[in-house]
Structures are given as structure tokens and as C-alpha cells.
Amino acid sequence: MSDTTTCAPPPIGRSLWQDARIRLLRNRAAVASLVALALMMLACLVGPLLTGHSYDRVYQDYVRVPGSLSAYPKAEALPGAVQRIATRIRATPSEIVAQADRVRLVLTAQRPIDQRLLVYFDRSDQFGTPVITANEQEGRRLSLEVPIERQYFLFGTDSNGRDLLTRTLIAGRVSLAIGLLATGVALIIGVAYGATAGYLGGRIDMVMMRIVDVLYSLPFIFFVILLVVFFGRNFILMFLAVGAIEWLDMARIVRGQALSIRRQDYVLAAEALGVSTGGILRRHVIPNTLGPVVVYVTLLVPKVILLESFLSFLGLGVQEPMTSWGVLISDGARAIQATPWMLIFPASFLVTTLFALNFLGDGLRDALDPRDR
Known part of the structure; x- marks a missing residue:
């Protein structure tokens, strides 16, 4: 072997x-x-x-806002935003109720409100297209539901x-x-x-x-x-x-x-x-x-x-x-x-x-x- x-x-x-x-x-x-x-x-x-x-989108309603984990607009800012838009429409807002995704309000004016001016809500970065739920006093009083456009700015x-x-x-x-x-x-x-x-x-x-x-x-x-x-x-x-x-x-x-x-x-x-x-x-x-x-x-x-x-x-x-x-x-x-x-x-x-x-x-x-x- x-x-x-x-x-x-x-x-x-x-x-x-x-x-x-x-x-x-x-x-x-x-x-x-x-x-x-x-x-x-x-x-x-x-x-x-x-x-x-x-990167080039400009939000005119959110200039120099600080970073936040919660969405904009904040609840405390909604009445002021509604007031500014209502001023441009030449109406007075009242009965403002902010919900999770929409705002309910009433616009009143001495003259009939031109509904075409409601486009100011749509042009805003904070709101969407408003919906008229009631038209009273020959157009001098409008009840609206306005969607809220939520935006997140982490930085x-x-x-x-x-x-x-x-x-x-x-x-x-x-x-x-x-x-x-x-x-x-x-x-x-x-x-x-x-x-x-x-x-x-x-x-x-x-x-x-x-x-x-x-x-x-x-x-x-x-x-x-x-x-x-x-x-x-x-x-x-x-x-x-x-x-x-x-x-x-x-x-x-x-x-x-x-x-x-x-x-x-x-x-x-x-x-x-x-x-x-x-x-x-x-x-x-x-x-x-x-x-x-x-x-x-x-x-x-x-x-x-x-x-x-x-x-x-x-x-x-x-x-x-x-x-x-x-x-x-x-x-x-x-x-x-x-x-x-x-x-x-x-x-x-x-x-x-x-x-x-x-x-x-x-x-x-x-x-x-x-x-x-």
C-alpha cells in the first residue's frame, strides 16, 4: 500500500x-x-x-414662518386670514367656526356681495374654493364653507x-x-x-x-x-x-x-x-x-x-x-x-x-x- x-x-x-x-x-x-x-x-x-x-414655489401667506411638525395654517391664524380676505371682498365676517378641514363663516355687507370676489379665497395659500351654503337678504348675507389647504413646512x-x-x-x-x-x-x-x-x-x-x-x-x-x-x-x-x-x-x-x-x-x-x-x-x-x-x-x-x-x-x-x-x-x-x-x-x-x-x-x-x- x-x-x-x-x-x-x-x-x-x-x-x-x-x-x-x-x-x-x-x-x-x-x-x-x-x-x-x-x-x-x-x-x-x-x-x-x-x-x-x-423649490421655486412662493407661498405669499407663509413668509418667514418657523419650522413645525404640525400643519399650517394654525388654528389661531384662521380668523385673521378670513378677516383679510373679507376686507378685500368688502364684507364683514362673522360666526367663524374652524373645523379640521374647513371653515364655516358668514359674510355680510350693506350691498349685495359680488360672488366673483370669492375667488380671493381660492387664490390664498390657506384656503380652497369656497362653497355657498346659504344666500340671504338678496345676496347681502352669504354662508360659506371654505376648505382649508394644509401645508407642512418642517424647516x-x-x-x-x-x-x-x-x-x-x-x-x-x-x-x-x-x-x-x-x-x-x-x-x-x-x-x-x-x-x-x-x-x-x-x-x-x-x-x-x-x-x-x-x-x-x-x-x-x-x-x-x-x-x-x-x-x-x-x-x-x-x-x-x-x-x-x-x-x-x-x-x-x-x-x-x-x-x-x-x-x-x-x-x-x-x-x-x-x-x-x-x-x-x-x-x-x-x-x-x-x-x-x-x-x-x-x-x-x-x-x-x-x-x-x-x-x-x-x-x-x-x-x-x-x-x-x-x-x-x-x-x-x-x-x-x-x-x-x-x-x-x-x-x-x-x-x-x-x-x-x-x-x-x-x-x-x-x-x-x-x-x-
Whole structure:
């Protein structure tokens, strides 16, 4: 008989990216930040469809009302609202009885009431189309049933009577889109430019980096003002302007990584085998710079959002009726004493996003550090 021995399978090693994922998942702050960002983006994408309000809908009867979990109009506000409408109809209201979904009242006047003027109830944000239940004294006394139009403003309304919750979520779409798109522009330009300069080296590297130094000397605000003067204010211009400046830091980071990678054995072997310069950049140089680049991207997104908020605060950003967190914070700062909720809610969303991105960037930095393997 011959002894048969079974060989154990060789152990499977883990790559740097697998180790980085495991370390990232062990970082509670980074995971919590990732969940918070996912929920924030989901709320900004889906939330405006569920609030029941359009971001540009103006409620003239609900200007600067505070946030509330209960519906508007409040019961104590109904008599005053009826009185204002009755004044426009040139009648006197009486026997006002507010129920859950309607108001019963009697209008009296010295002359017959023009029933066409009852449309003022329908034009109001608080009431629907009235129904005449009794017509007495040759039209000088009308008994009405007026439906109540209930509205919920969880975050309150702004100075124009627009729902602040809807506008905050729409502003999140704009701010996050500008942050991601501008970062994408900076990523594409900076990685390609820095990797090319670092790998080629020599005079080409010197000339390319001197161009970067010249662009660094241009004031950012002056550059944006010039773009606004020549091309006008629009959403696309915002992320192009920001991305066209922020790629400079990305290029320097990638260039530093490429200078060390070009001396590695696998790059020298690829050169000896006759691989083209573009092939070496695509297959070896750029993929091996992604670790620091990913970390920098998570830190660049909040920087871009702050830049957009700053530009919007100065009036150079997105324009009405579209909005961003910077625009809302600017409006809230001007009315902080009378309506503090106009500043608190958009600022809370912005601060939460910035903290989450910074914690995620710290977690990625620790996870992708090869010295921690």
C-alpha cells in the first residue's frame, strides 16, 4: 500500500487594496462618515420629490414662518386670514367656526356681495374654493364653507415664502454636484499632467512645472470674475472655473509620486521591452499614484464646496431661483436675528457633509498607507 498525502492549498495573499478595505472598515469614524454621505446624497436626490413643494414655489401667506411638525395654517391664524380676505371682498365676517378641514363663516355687507370676489379665497395659500351654503337678504348675507389647504413646512420658509427643506435639499444637489464635477475635472487634468511631467522629467518636467507656477500666481477670485464677465453666470461655469484651478495641487502631488515610480524595476523592465510612453503611463505610473490621489480627492471635494459657498456668498455663484448651500447661508446670515432657522438648517447640512468628507479622507489616508501593512 502506498501512503497518499494531500497537500494543503497555498495561502492566498492579500493585495494592498484588500488590506486597505479591511483597515477602512475597521475605522468607525470613516464608516460612519461614508454612511452619512450616502444618506445625505440620497436625501438630496429623492427628498425634493417627497416634500410636496417645489423649490421655486412662493407661498405669499407663509413668509418667514418657523419650522413645525404640525400643519399650517394654525388654528389661531384662521380668523385673521378670513378677516383679510373679507376686507378685500368688502364684507364683514362673522360666526367663524374652524373645523379640521374647513371653515364655516358668514359674510355680510350693506350691498349685495359680488360672488366673483370669492375667488380671493381660492387664490390664498390657506384656503380652497369656497362653497355657498346659504344666500340671504338678496345676496347681502352669504354662508360659506371654505376648505382649508394644509401645508407642512418642517424647516420653515424663507424671506420669499419658499419651503426651506426643499430648497436645502436642492441646494445640496448643486453643492455636491459642483464639488464632485470640479473634483473630477481637477482629477483628470492633474493626474494626466503630473504623471506626464514626473515620468518624462528633464527639461519637459521643468517647463511643465513652471507653467503650473505661473498659474499659481493668478488670483482665483480675479480669474472667476473674468470668466463671469466673458461667459456669464451659469452652473457649468462654476465647476469648470473651480476645477481649472484646483488641478494644480493634484498635478504636483502626482508628479512627486511619478518621480519615484519611474525608477522602479517594473517601469525599467517595461521600457526595456519597448512599451510606449503612453502605455507605461496608463499601466504603471498612473495606477500606482491612485493611493495618494484618492485621499486627496476626499479632501478636495469639501474644499471645492467651500469655494462654491464662498463665491455664492459674494454673489458670483448660482443665481435665483436655483440655489446652493452658500446662497442659503448668505441669505440666512442677513436675517439671522429675525429668522435663525434660515441659517441653521443649510449650515448644518454643509457642516455635516464637510466633517464626513474629512473623516473619510483621514480613514482612507490611514488605510492606504503602506507603512501600516
